[in-house]
Amino acid sequence: MRIPEHWIGGKWILFHEQLDNPVALTRTIGDRNITILVEPVHSGFLHACTPDDIAKVLRLLPPQHTEGINLVVLRQPKRKERILSPVWGRLQYYSEIQQYRGVAIHIEAHPTNGTASWEKSLSPDNAQELARLVEDGHQLISERRRYVLHMTPESIRATQLYRTLPHEVGHYVDYLNTIGADDDDELFWSKPSRDKEAFAHRYAREFWECEKKAGSIPFQRILDEEVLTAEGLSLSWFAHHNNPDAADT
Known part of the structure; x- marks a missing residue:
């Protein structure tokens, strides 16, 4: 079983670039606009973060860290993607x-009351990630042979x-810092994945600690129906x- 990708118009279209009927909107971050693409969700799923939630967090970050980010995509993963490549989010350079x-x-998007x-x-890395998820508000149940994480819309929103x-902005900052003024990305792509993840985790942790201290x-979720x-x-x-799986494809 594999996630299908497509050759369209002379290039490969990655699976996370294949959106069904997305709605495009803009939000102002600093002195520039970014595009937010929102894909409709399947029954039983939701986008835990609203466009205005996301815009508010991006405005809290240093402008030089976000000025090169063009798109935020709220997407609905398909069944194979959730099985083979489950993520909270990802950065595409x-x-x-x-x-x-x-x-x-x-x-x-995630099921409203999913489990993992x-x-x-x-492993040490997985133990640290599990601790972070519990800190986000997910409920951890210890069974005989496994841990089961129970998610709610509120805990999903906190994580994402x-x-x-x-975290994803942190990856982009790491990229910018590594390529430097020469704009040579070879050094960045040669960095170990673990080092990249450590930088992004540290960036997200420092953001949380700083902005929580600042209040x-x-x-509250920014959700204006009008x-x-x-x-x-x-x-x-x-x-x-x-x-959650009623209309999944």
Whole structure:
């Protein structure tokens, strides 16, 4: 089993660049606009972070760290993607999605009350990640042979908004710092993945600690039905559902 990708118009289209009927909107971050693409969700899924949640967090970050980010994508993963490549989010250093292109941060829709299993023989990295997830508010149940993480819309939002989003910005900052003024990215791509992840985790942790101390986060979900409707979005994409696999493809 593999995730299908497609050759279209003379180039490969990666699976996370294949969106079904996304709605495009803009938000002002500093002195520039970014595009946010929102893909409709399947029944039982939601986008835990709203476009205005995301814009607010990006405005809290240093402008020089976000000025090169062109797109934020709220996407609905398909069944194979959730099985073979489950993520909270990802950074694409260059992406082309329909007529939109540039550096893109993807944030994945999740089941409103999903679970995830972890083997009890955890590596140090996995043990640290599990601890971070518990800190985000997910409930951890210890069973005989595994850990089961129970998620809620609130805990998903905490993970994606306050940790995943700045984590992906951290990857971009690491990229900029590594290539330097010469704009030579060979050194960055040769860096060990573990070093890249350590930088991004540290960046997200420092963001959380600084902004929490300042009282900027956490904040209430920004969900204005009138604004969403005017922009062509559906409130149901951001609301709680049942039957998480009912319309999955």
